Amino acid sequence: xxxxxxxxxxxxxxxxxxxxxxxxxxxxxxxxxxxxxxxxxxxxxxxxxxxxxxxxxxxxxxxxxxxxxxxxxxxxxxxxxxxxxxxxxxxxxxxxxxxxxxxxxxxxxxxxxxxxxxxxxxxxxxxxxxxxxxxxxxxxxxxxxxxxxxxxxxxxxxxxxxxxxxxxxxxxxxxxxxxxxxxxxxxxxxxxxxxxxxxxxxxxxxxxxxxxxxxxxxxxxxxxxxxxxxxxxxxxxxxxxxxxxxxxxxxxxxxxxxxxxxxxxxxxxxxxxxxx
Amino acid sequence: xxxxxxxxxxxxxxxxxxxxxxxxxxxxxxxxxxxxxxxxxxxxxxxxxxxxxxxxxxxxxxxxxxxxxxxxxxxxxxxxxxxxxxxxxxxxxxxxxxxxxxxxxxxxxxxxxxxxxxxxxxxxxxxxxxxxxxxxxxxxxxxxxxxxxxxxxxxxxxxxxxxxxxxxxxxxxxxxxxxxxxxxxxxxxxxxxxxxxxxxxxxxxxxxxxxxxxxxxxxxxxxxxxxxxxxxxxxxxxxxxxxxxxxxxxxxxxxxxxxxxxxxxxxxxxxxxxxxxxxxxxxxxxxxxxxxxxxxxxxxxxxxxxxxxxxxxxxxxxxxxxxxxxxxxxxxxxxxxxxxxxxxxxxxxxxxxxxxxxxxxxxxxxxxxxxxxxxxxxxxxxxxxxxxxxxxxxxxxxxxxxxxxxxxxxxxxxxxxxxxxxxxxxxxxxxxxxxxxxxxxxxxxxxxxxxxxxxxxxxxxxxxxxxxxxxxxxxxxxxxxxxxxxxxxxxxxxxxxxxxxxxxxxxxxxxxxxxxxxxxxxxxxxxxxxxxxxxxxxxxxxxxxxxxxxxxxxxxxxxxxxxxxxxxxxxxxxxxxxxxxxxxxxxxxxxxxxxxxxxxxxxxxxxxxxxxxxxxxxxxxxxxxxxxxxxxxxxxxxxxxxxxxxxxxxxxxxxxxxxxxxxxxxxxxxxxxxxxxxxxxxxxxxxxxxxxxxxxxxxxxxxxxxxxxxxxxxxxxxx
Numbered sequence: 001x002x003x004x005x006x007x008x009x010x011x012x013x014x015x016x017x018x019x020x021x022x023x024x025x026x027x028x029x030x031x032x033x034x035x036x037x038x039x040x041x042x043x044x045x046x047x048x049x050x051x052x053x054x055x056x057x058x059x060x061x062x063x064x065x066x067x068x069x070x071x072x073x074x075x076x077x078x079x080x081x082x083x084x085x086x087x088x089x090x091x092x093x094x095x096x097x098x099x100x101x102x103x104x105x106x107x108x109x110x111x112x113x114x115x116x117x118x119x120x121x122x123x124x125x126x127x128x129x130x131x132x133x134x135x136x137x138x139x140x141x142x143x144x145x146x147x148x149x150x151x152x153x154x155x156x157x158x159x160x161x162x163x164x165x166x167x168x169x170x171x172x173x174x175x176x177x178x179x180x181x182x183x184x185x186x187x188x189x190x191x192x193x194x195x196x197x198x199x200x201x202x203x204x205x206x207x208x209x210x211x212x213x214x215x216x217x218x219x220x221x222x223x224x225x226x227x228x229x230x231x232x233x234x235x236x237x238x239x240x241x242x243x244x245x246x247x248x249x250x251x252x253x254x255x256x257x258x259x260x261x262x263x264x265x266x267x268x269x270x271x272x273x274x275x276x
Numbered sequence: 277x278x279x280x281x282x283x284x285x286x287x288x289x290x291x292x293x294x295x296x297x298x299x300x301x302x303x304x305x306x307x308x309x310x311x312x313x314x315x316x317x318x319x320x321x322x323x324x325x326x327x328x329x330x331x332x333x334x335x336x337x338x339x340x341x342x343x344x345x346x347x348x349x350x351x352x353x354x355x356x357x358x359x360x361x362x363x364x365x366x367x368x369x370x371x372x373x374x375x376x377x378x379x380x381x382x383x384x385x386x387x388x389x390x391x392x393x394x395x396x397x398x399x400x401x402x403x404x405x406x407x408x409x410x411x412x413x414x415x416x417x418x419x420x421x422x423x424x425x426x427x428x429x430x431x432x433x434x435x436x437x438x439x440x441x442x443x444x445x446x447x448x449x450x451x452x453x454x455x456x457x458x459x460x461x462x463x464x465x466x467x468x469x470x471x472x473x474x475x476x477x478x479x480x481x482x483x484x485x486x487x488x489x490x491x492x493x494x495x496x497x498x499x500x501x502x503x504x505x506x507x508x509x510x511x512x513x514x515x516x517x518x519x520x521x522x523x524x525x526x527x528x529x530x531x532x533x534x535x536x537x538x539x540x541x542x543x544x545x546x547x548x549x550x551x552x553x554x555x556x557x558x559x560x561x562x563x564x565x566x567x568x569x570x571x572x573x574x575x576x577x578x579x580x581x582x583x584x585x586x587x588x589x590x591x592x593x594x595x596x597x598x599x600x601x602x603x604x605x606x607x608x609x610x611x612x613x614x615x616x617x618x619x620x621x622x623x624x625x626x627x628x629x630x631x632x633x634x635x636x637x638x639x640x641x642x643x644x645x646x647x648x649x650x651x652x653x654x655x656x657x658x659x660x661x662x663x664x665x666x667x668x669x670x671x672x673x674x675x676x677x678x679x680x681x682x683x684x685x686x687x688x689x690x691x692x693x694x695x696x697x698x699x700x701x702x703x704x705x706x707x708x709x710x711x712x713x714x715x716x717x718x719x720x721x722x723x724x725x726x727x728x729x730x731x732x733x734x735x736x737x738x739x740x741x742x743x744x745x746x747x748x749x750x751x752x753x754x755x756x757x758x759x760x761x762x763x764x765x766x767x768x769x770x771x772x773x774x775x776x777x778x779x780x781x782x783x784x785x786x787x788x789x790x791x792x793x794x795x796x797x798x799x800x801x802x803x804x805x806x807x808x809x810x811x812x813x814x815x816x817x818x819x820x821x822x823x824x825x826x827x828x829x830x831x832x833x834x835x836x837x838x839x840x841x842x843x844x845x846x847x848x849x850x851x852x853x854x855x856x857x858x859x860x861x862x863x864x865x866x867x868x869x870x871x872x873x874x875x876x877x878x879x880x881x882x883x884x885x886x887x888x889x890x891x892x893x894x895x896x897x898x899x900x901x902x903x904x905x906x907x908x909x910x911x912x913x914x915x916x917x918x919x920x921x922x923x924x925x926x927x928x929x930x931x932x933x934x935x936x937x938x939x940x941x942x943x944x945x946x947x948x949x950x951x952x953x954x955x956x957x958x959x960x961x962x963x964x965x966x967x968x969x970x971x972x973x974x975x976x977x978x979x980x981x982x983x984x985x986x987x988x989x990x991x992x993x994x995x
Contacts, residue, residue: 011606014604014605014606014609015605015606015609015641016636016925017603017604017605017634017636017910017925017926018602018603018910018925019602019603019604019606020602021599021600021601021602021891021892022599022600023892023894023895024602051904053883053884053887053906054887078893100933100934101881101882101883101933102883102906102933168526170530171521171526171527171530172527172530172531172534224638227636227637227638227639229639229640229641230555231712232559232609233555233556233557233558233559233560233563233712234555234556234559235556240636242638242737245927264909265909265931270935270936271735271935271936274735274736274936274938275735275736275737275929275936276736276737
């Protein structure tokens with residue numbers, strides 16, 4: 001959610017139940033402004049909160065002019081001091097995929113994971129148990145990255161692409177209409193498109209290249225991993241991800257307000273197919 | 277005459293542009309379908325001065341051009357023919373400006389049929405006087421409808437072609453007629469001959485002509501859409517100037533699109549929007565009813581009654597505290613829920629009521645209220661379990677009636693464990709749910725132990741509809757309302773905690789034997805509770821206790837010994853007991869007794885079952901203690917030392933770090949006694965059969981031999 005409209009956004013996203021306490025809210029308002037100034041971001045988003053056992057991580061993201069460029073992620077434990085996180089690499093993601101369970105809440109905490117590694121010594125090949133230490137920070141980075149790639153969404157028409165390349169915020173975005181808001185196809189993943197090129201020519205003919213340049217939610221696997229609901233009697237459409245429970249996207253149809261927030265334990269719901 | 281009009285030139289300025297535009301449009305005979313952009317005026321005003329003089333001279337053309345209209349532009353003038361016609365008359369007789377004036381005055385409403393003017397080409401100012409007259413008349417009408425001005429402004433346009441002989445006029449008219457059907461270049465031709473600026477009717481200046489050319493080009497109507505660039509640009513600029521967005525240049529294309537789309541906006545369509553907004557209005561109506569429920573008759577007395585009874589909890593106060601913890605539904609939503617709870621207490625005889633929480637679902641969510649009815653006001657429930665038992669007995673008897681005696685199965689369905697009575701154990705409270713505040717409350721059925729047992733083995737999302745089936749393995753006995761109730765029971769048993777000492781056991785006068793069965797069941801508020809320091813509550817989990825009974829793995833809170841009952845029923849049912857495999861004695865399941873501190877809760881794979889926090893680190897003196905359950909994510913409890921409350925918001929599932937594994941189907945049950953009747957055997961092979969037969973024959977022979985020997989003996993005797 002945009003840091004500029006934080007209060008309204010929090011109110012709109014409150015249907016999922018978990019938000020921010022007043023003192024956190026107040027400190028966010030001030031600290032995010034300072035972050036924007038210090039790091040010279042174009043837009044600062046409050047990404048959400050990952051619940052840990054000892055403490056919670058508050059995550060923010062800064063965007064540059066090009067909306068689809070790599071976002072910079074910052075975390076804080078008290079909503080006042082923010083630290084920049086390194087960008088996620090594939091290695092990090094692979095490494096932390098073996099860690100299961102809750103986040104501890106301490107960025108320097110190290111998970112221990114024993115791996116069997118084949119060690120070649122001359123002619124002998126034997127397996128050794130190696131204890132790999134994975135820092136919680138790495139895990140944090142990779143989880144945020146995964147969540148972003150999987151379930152960060154924006155409504156269709158909120159961004160538009162210019163022929164020069166960069167993607168801009170569409171200032172004349174007036175919001176989705178009610179009928180559009182109930183369809184999964186009007187929401188896009190907020191990331192570089194992956195599936196777009198697999199579309200048939202027939203489908204592509206209907207797309208508007210300046211608006212439809214990202215993957216829509218329609219073809220997400222597994223089907224049904226999004227729950228669309230209208231709250232407050234059609235005045236608010238809320239999408240909740242079932243794959244990463246805790247991700248809430250809200251949009252007030254016919255207005256410019258939209259955003260997403262993640263408040264959860266940072267664990268993927270691998271049981272989804274059983275639960276549907 | 278022309279000079280006389282100069283003072284009025286400014287007034288004309290507005291019209292000129294419109295006129296100019298009109299004239300060109302008319303000329304091309306393409307029909308502009310849109311209503312005139314109101315914004316064109318200011319633009320015209322700007323461009324006015326340039327074309328002013330031209331308009332002056334172009335006046336003369338207008339009448340003739342109008343004359344042209346019906347001939348030249350069939351497509352052009354769509355509307356009010358009377359107007360142009362009326363104008364035409366005077367125009368055809370280029371003489372009387374007066375009538376023209378009148379005519380001009382007459383039909384202010386006519387559309388751009390002054391696009392009639394296509395004949396901008398009609399030159400000749402023979403009508404110079406006319407034009408001036410008309411110009412005079414124009415100001416009169418300026419104040420009238422815009423169209424009027426437009427129309428009149430159109431007049432000048434043709435004139436730019438400059439004064440010429442009437443004869444030439446005619447010739448030109450013919451040309452123009454021809455031109456009308458083509459995208460006219462003649463305009464530009466005319467332009468070249470436009471009168472000079474500065475009042476001189478002599479050689480038109482290069483600048484003027486260039487401007488006229490450009491303008492003519494802009495006024496060209498698109499063959500595809502019927503717009504012309506001139507109008508479009510003037511609309512856009514007007515919109516931009518009216519709205520003054522920041523960095524307009526960046527969103528210029530979007531504004532352009534918006535303006536184009538605006539042309540196609542439908543008139544108010546009563547049907548269009550209602551469909552979408554209907555649910556919104558419905559909910560709003562229902563919620564309005566919530567707000568109005570307070571205004572009943574006899575307000576005074578009811579107020580007193582209400583204040584006295586107070587079954588309703590102070591939801592807003594709890595919401596305030598939970599907000600400190602970062603948990604909550606938003607103030608407005610909570611207030612609506614508050615009102616809905618009030619409605620619930622008003623319509624049902626409720627002793628005590630509590631806002632239990634919110635369970636999220638796929639299509640809709642559930643708002644859950646925990647309710648305790650007044651003594652003796654319970655509503656009767658339909659009992660279904662007995663039916664099931666009888667059915668089992670019936671089936672086994674049916675088998676016996678078969679003709680061939682089938683091997684009897686000694687499978688006996690495990691006896692269903694009866695549900696607990698209401699107000700005890702897992703059914704201590706009754707739960708009501710609704711999808712949204714304002715919608716009617718639905719009562720959930722009491723929970724059956726079997727449902728809890730199976731609910732522990734499955735993990736399914738709630739859809740939001742109470743009658744939805746729960747399709748799972750092991751098959752859940754019931755639909756979503758039962759599953760919901762079972763999960764609510766489990767969550768309550770697992771996460772409802774209170775500070776130590778808040779509740780105490782009531783003084784029991786009963787015998788000790790009862791205690792063995794189920795432990796202490798009842799508790800009551802401790803009037804001497806003094807509160808615990810918030811810091812203590814946060815630091816040590818032993819300061820919190822469960823005040824809801826633990827549910828045994830049987831599915832009940834109070835142990836039910838199914839063996840005893842079995843013995844009674846055995847006499848009625850099957851006769852053969854020996855082969856039963858049921859143990860004679862089932863160990864009594866014991867769970868932690870009521871009011872055990874939560875420090876005794878089991879860990880989940882090294883994760884502590886509860887997380888405690890202070891709500892605020894910045895102002896610790898007023899902070900409250902917040903408990904988060906790690907076992908049931910979404911369960912919260914707070915306490916400020918004296919008060920406490922529990923709340924749940926989430927999907928309704930337990931947490932497990934490992935993935936869910938559905939239970940394996942059990943192995944095939946040994947239903948029948950194994951014996952030669954049902955044991956499958958291989959068919960004997962040929963050799964075996966032969967050997968068998970041979971053996972049999974041998975036996976027979978032996979038997980016969982014996983008999984024959986006996987016979988022979990007998991016969992020998994005879995012999």
